[in-house]
Amino acid sequence: MKLHRLTLTNYRGITHRDISFPDSGVIVVSGANEIGKSSMLEALDLLLESKDRSTKKDVKQVKPTHADVGAEVTAEISTGPYRFVYRKRFHKKPETELTVLAPRREQLTGDDAHDRVRAILAETVDLDLWQAQRVIQSASTSATDLSGCNALSRALDVVAGQVDETPVAGAGPVDALLVDRIDEEYRRYFTATGRATGEWLAATTRLRSADEEVARCAAAIAEVDDAVRRHATLTGDLAALASAKSAAAAELTAARTAAEAIAVLTGELAQARVRAGAADSTHAASLAALTERRRTRAEIDERTAAVTRLQQEAETAADDADTAREMRVAADETAQQARTLLEACKQRVDAAHAAVALLADREDADRLAARIAIIERHQRELDSTTRDLANITLTAELMSTIEKAAAAVDRATSAVDLTSARIEMIAAADVDVAVDGEAVTLQTGQSWSAAVTGATELDLPGGLTVRVVAGATATSTQAALDRATETLGAVLREAGVPDLDAARALDARRQELQAAGKQVRAILGALSAEDSLEALRARLADVRSRLPAEDGLFDATTAAVQDPAAQRRELLEATAAHQQALLDCQTHTKVAEAAATLVAERELRAARITEKLAVVAEELAAAGRRLAEARATVSDDQLAIAAQADADAATAAAAEVARLTEELAGHAPQEVATRLDEAQRAATSAAARHDEAAEALREVAAQLKVFGTEGRKGRLDAAETERERARADYGRVQRRARAAQLLRTVMGRHRDAMRSRYVDPFRTEVERLGRIVFGETFEVDVDSELRIGQRTLSGRTVPYESLSGGAKEQLGIVARLAGAALVAKEDSVPVVIDDALGFTDAERLTRMAEVFDAVAGDGQVIILTCSPQRYAGVQTARHIELAS
Template sequence: MRLHRLVLTNYRGIGHREIEFPDHGVVVVSGANEVGKTSMIEALDLLIEAKDRSTKKEVKAVKPTHADVGAEVEAEISTGPYRFIYRKRFHKRCETTLTVLAPRREQLTGDEAHERVQAMLAETVDTELWQAQRVLQSASTAPVDLSGCDALSRALDVAAGAADNSAETALSGTEPLLVDRVEAEYLTYFTRTGRPTGEWAAATNRLRAAEAEVARCAAAVAEVDEAVRRHAELTAQLRELDAEHEQARDRLSVATAAADAVAELKAQLRQAEIVARAAEATRAASREKLDERRRLRADIDEKTAAIAELETEVADADEQLAVAREVAAEAAAAAEGARAALDAARVREDAARRTVDQLAAREEADQISGRIARITATQRELGEIEGGLAGIALTEDDLRGIEAAKAAVDVASAQADLMSTHLELTAVADAELRVDGQPLALSAGQSWSASVSAGTDIEVPGLLTVRLVPGASAEETHARLVEAQRVLADALERAGVADVSAARELYARRQELLAARDRLTTKLETLLGDDTLDRLRTRLAELTARQPAEADLFGLDPDTARGELEAATTARQQATADCETSRRLAEAAEKQLNERQTRVTVLNEKLAGMRRQLTEAQDRLAQARQSLPDDELALQAARQDEEADRAAQLVAHLTAELAAREPESVAAELDAAKQSEQALRRRHDEVAEAVREIGTRLKVYGTEGRKSQLDAAETELAHARAEFGRVERRARAAKLLHSVLTRHRDATRLRYVEPFRAEVERLGRMVFGDTFEVEVDSDLRICSRTLDGCTVPYESLSGGAKEQLGIIARLASAALVAKEDSVPVVIDDALGFTDPDRLTKMGAVFNAVGGDGQVIVLTCSPQRYAAVDGAHHIQLSA
């Protein structure tokens, strides 16, 4: 199979791309990332495998997003005796066309074309090899699987057959029939994975079922024996539990009596504690009243002394407040004078600044006025040029069309002259002729000639008529000339010119006007900058409106105006500083006045509050003494102390008596007696229930006939074992014979793999050196690599080594398969993990194999393949 040409139209982001591939050798297709290199492989697969109406997600994914059109793929392919052009359009107006160029021409469309291509490929191409001979960008380090490639198998069969003949291996001719019969016999007893099946599985299952039934029946008989034994044990245990339960009831009665006595003593203690707490509360209340009476007397004395001190502080604060009022009034007057001076300085500064601003506005207005004049003149010139361009309809595309039409006319004219018949007439005497109806007069000896490319009539009036008919080729060239002249005339008419020279002159004039327009446009953009003409005019109007009505202002010197502004600014700054100083002094004086006013107010309020508190304390003391004098209060407190002490002594006596009885031990004994009695009662009930249940089960067991069932199961087990033994002997014999033949067949397949391993090692030594060896399994997968005696499994190799071995394996298979079975090797952006030295050596591998087949390399880094001699390079652009 060879890929000669691939055309993509509206495919993903590709508008149109056509690539022609050489029939042999290495072709490197390079381009930037996302330019659509991998899409070429995808497009070829969709062309071959998917129908034009397919709704698979792979087909939907290639629909262009920038336009509502269908993706198109076209390829020219040769395979076996066939060479054909195959095209499909997906998504919109679906279409499939096939043109078979060899061995005989055919044209098909639709599903017939799709099925015809599938038939040709199935006949001539090993599809498994076509899929395996690809190094894809997404799986460049994955091991190559060549086990299903029939073309490679045929090639290895030839190589292995040659080796076997050289070894003079004698074959009887009956080996395949024997293997098939052994395989059939083996499959009657085992599955292909070695699991039992058929008669062998049935015998095994019967034996297992019989063994399980014997075990079940034996367990049932044993269950009856166990129930009888358990019934006897539980009956004896029930008698023992009756005696233990009676002892537990006696113990519980003694423990209950002791617990009742302890409970009575606890009740007396609780009553005594209540009386003691009441007496203690009464004593605490009396002591609190006595302490409160003492605190009132001390508080009255303390507040009287504090009031005297506060009256002295209030007098001093009043004097300081009067002084602060005088200082604050003087500071406020000074601040007011400083503010007046600052206002005058600001007025002077504002007047000076207005004068300077008006002078600056006048200068800006003059500049903008001149700029507007230049812009207006430029726009006027630009308008004149635009008018000239509007009158010229000829474009660059029109001129190219005219030039192309003129060249076509010249070519057609030359071809017509070459292919037409040349007619030459010479008059012997004066003669009147008619050529195609047009009169022609010839004098004696005069000659006339013309080229005849169409049917021409020559008439000698009254004598004869001659018709010249040129050949078909001359008529065709004449028709092409007429058509080319018509196309040229139409192009000249559309451009509005008389001939080609006029078109060229008109286009040259248009180019001059375009250059002038560009120059003026640049000049206009420079004059405008970031502004527009309307904004400039608006700004000029604003500046003009701001000019003063007085004419004397424009006679001022700008430097003098700026000097006055600087002096006014300096005066204003000094006045601001003086005003700020006076303001801070006034604020400080006001703050001091407020602080002293606040202090006087606080002291007066504190004095008034203290006097109220003294009056309240004196009133509370008088009321307390009126209800109970101080002496009687002291006597009452002493009596309540004695009552509280007596109640505490009674509580201590009852607590000691309760401790002597050890209430915790009594409670623990009662709990233990209760738990023991309850446990024995529950155990007695459980055992009695178990005895009743086992008795019921024994009655049921007696009706089931379990012993007879066990005898029947043992008889069936004996029959199943005999049958199992017979089938087992036959199954093991079939398995042994099958394993022996399989072992010999695997040994033969290892010889079959040897040619592939030798080719891989031949190519690999160009890259890895003379010590390179590989181990290849029976499925043609590389299992390990050996260098300098060191063996490394394939999965443990680096990404670069895996890539290189994958490419070498595919090139080895390409070198082994027959020429008629070969397919293109496609390498998509590989060798990205390879160092420069290995890249050079990989180039030698491509040189050794690439010339015999077709190797297509897709890459974004073509320099990786610089070492490949004679590679054909194709550069893709976005």
């Protein structure tokens, strides 16, 4: 397949483009980004694959946005024995036209043309190879997949010696039909992933169902046998459980008798414990009364000692409070003196501040007055300059007009001199001559000359008159000079100057005044940047209003002018004295506050001790009253005798409780209770088991009656018969399925062996071209799918996926060019490379150019790029540049 011409009209942003391609070799198509290089390959695919009325997204996207027209694509292609021109218009007024030029002429339109082209391509082109032989921008580094290309497989078969003759174009491998039939037979029994399907799945399912049915019927028969065994077992168990039930009832009666005896002893022990508890309570009460009597006597002794101690502490606290009061009085007097001194120092500082403030106001007034004087002086200068400028009527524009008019007079004068005749006279003796009525006196040897621009008369002594008439040119130049002179005079009069020199002098004076005014304005702007003149005058008036009426600052006592430096020193000294007085005042104030706090604390302590003394004295009196009242009721000796009697009674009650406890322990009450519980549980359990066994026996008997009416043995026999039939059918299908599987495995192994033999020619061609780029140590590993798995360089092997983007891109192009070199001439398709080698350095680009030169033969290699300099080293390349 070869592409001879491609024409795009109104395709995306392309208005019209017509490109003719050479029949063979490397073709570099270059153009700027977004000029539509990739669109050419896209348009060719749409032309060959999509119908003109297609509404697919790919077709909709190419509709032009700049005009309401349909996109058109035309291509001239040759493939096999055919050569045809194919055109389609999409979107608006769609149409398809086909003109077959060879081997015989045909013309078709519409779907017939589309179907005819698809048939020609299916007959003559390996479409998988056409798709594989592309390097596009979005997948330039992806691995090349040539496994499905029949044209390349046939070529590799020929190179590997698998066939003796070159097959016709489009023929498949020799064993393709046999492999297809084997796959068809295999698919009767297995899916693509090897799972059972079809007859094999049905036979397997039938056998599995038959096995499950036999298992269910056998389980039903086993259920009947189990019910018979359970009936016999339950009959024997029921008799044994009846005997166990009677024994458990007898044991329960004996346990209950022993428990009743334990209950009698337990009641007697409880009564004894109640009596012992009452005796203990009585003893505890008498003992508590005796203890309270003793505690009251001890409390009276303790309170008496506390009263004596607190009286001594109260006297001491009163003395300490008096001392603190004396200290507070002294501290308050010292603090008051410090505050008086602080106030005097503050008055001194205020007076010094006032004096320094007056000094600052006087200095500020002098500074403001000087600044205002400077501003007023510069303002007067500016006013004078402004008045002088106002008196000058000459402006820069008027001066420019004067200069132009003077230049015009000069040019006119020069023209007059060049075009006018001249009269020259030299006196041989003293003579008087009249020129146009004006007397001219010449002395001996003196000369006179003048230009003649009009009619000029010379009256010579002796009655001779000479009339000189100028030519037309001199007259016209003189007229131009007169006009220029009149213009200059009018401008000079307008400017108020007599001549050009005066105008220039006046203009220089104007410029000097303007510069001086600009300078004075800048000075005034700087002086008035912060405050205006009015603001400065207002500030000066405000400062002077704060100054005293006298001229200078005077001491009120001596009437002498005060020294500013002395006033500032006085302010510093007064400030320092004030700070020291403030520190002293704060210190004495804190001392006075501490003395006051100490007085308060000592007075509070004395009050607390006095209050505590009163409380303790009251408590001592109350304890004395309580002791007297208690002794009036019971004396101390009587209270002791009653406590001893209550102790003896409590001891006797405790001995009775101990005796009964020992007797109860001898009857082992815990064991009796445990035996009673066990007997009750055993009797209950035996009765329950007896009832359960009787119920189970009744259920089994009823179940056996039902089983006898179901015919379970007949169903088991029928299920076993069906299983034998399913097993025979399963074996028959299994043999066929395994045979198909084995045959497919063997054929696959042989096909892989064939592929491994034609991998070598492909790898050899890839390594031949790759060594041009990577050097003589370059090797690759190619799998049976003709994919490059890894690259070896200088003995170092790297997987393809781990290579850099540039190396992947270069290997991809080399693999496609190797495939193009191996494919038979009649099976070849164009190799299209879209803007590749962007990851490649300069040295590798040079070597890749040698690869392109090495494969430049009968096939087409079409390179689309925005950087044609990448392929400048391809010697055999022909370049086509796209215009925008």
